Amino acid sequence: EIEQALKHNRVVLHYQPQYAIETQRVIGVEALVRLQGTDGKLIPPNQFIELAEDTGLIVPLGRRVLEEACRQLARWRRAGSGPLRMAVNVSPRQLFEADFVEVVDQAVADAGIEHADLELEITERQVVEHLAGVEQTLRALSARGVRIAIDDFGTGYSSLAYLMQLSVHTVKIDRAFMAEIPEEPRAERIVTAIIAMAKALGMTLTAEGIETPAQQQFLLDAGCQFGQGFGFARPQEAEAIMHYL
DSSP states (O other), X not given: OHHHHHHTTOEEEEEEEEEEXXXXXXXXXXXXXXXXXXXXXXXXXXXXXXXXXXXXXXXXXXXXXXXXXXXXXXXXHHTTOOSOEEEEEOOHHHHXXXXXXXXXXXXXHHHTOOGGGEEEEEEHHHHHHHHHHHHHHHHHHHHHTOEEEEEEETSXXXXXXXXXXXXXXXXXXXXXXXXXXXXXXXXXXXXXXXXXXXXXXXXXXXXXXXXXXXXXXXXXXXXXOEEOSXXXXXXXXXXXXXXXX
């Protein structure tokens, strides 16, 4: 299905708005990939991303996602969307490719956007496991103006050394913590500590999985700048995003 989707242009992107918690203004979107199967139904990423990683198909798939996400941002700009940031997930397999920086350069140039319009997300687990292999690439991208975000922050690892080694711009608070707020005081304390740490290091924060006004108010009081989640907007097709904006 992955190979056929790549061959027959059935890689589909949906976009989830990211917003400023205080003002409710949309500041960007995260590109989320689906595959249109041979039966016409959309296949969610949890059914194919791991396989794509294991087989190496994540490299051409990730490139397709990056290129289309950049093109779509340019389309929205031409339609009058105003300034937006495009967040795209990348894997270590992509970052290990010798030409990945050039791939990003080409995608940005072809779409007519700037490197600073792009934010590349890599999960905390993947950063810790593959730091030696991806550090140089992430530094080169950051030097070009690309923003680097650590996704799923706070789950599974306690090492923070990579935050000193990499030019990380954004920390994304994992949705697992938000699911426990406000019922679980320990989750609130953990999130408050993450926010304080990130702000002390000069990073911005995005909370994932915001679903209720209570969660949003907690984040606002705690000083978290940005968020995304079903409570604000679900992932949507490109056309719907423009109407939403």
